[in-house]
Amino acid sequence: MAQIPTPPAEPQDSPEGYVGLDAPHAERLARERGWSTVRSLPPGAIITMEYRAGRLNFEVRDGRVARAWKG
Known part of the structure; x- marks a missing residue:
């Protein structure tokens, strides 16, 4: 039986921390x-x-991150 692939790890980072930042910087x-x-x-x-x-x-609204989420 074939092994189930392991998905890549996600960074330990909170999406909420990007809200309000300038989009290119974020x-x-x-x-x-x-x-x-x-x-x-x-x-x-x-x-x-x-x-x-x-x-x-x-x-992104008006060049700033208004909402951020994983996936």
Whole structure:
């Protein structure tokens, strides 16, 4: 029987800490902290809902992170 793959580890980092930051700075900081994928989205964007370990999502309004979540 084949082994079940182990998902990549996520950084021990709180998404809430990015709220209010300038979007380009928040993206750089997230990558430096080990997030493999950083996705910036406009408010109300239609997105897929699959969970991806190592991905951090930002909702960006007026150039600032308004909301951040994993996956």
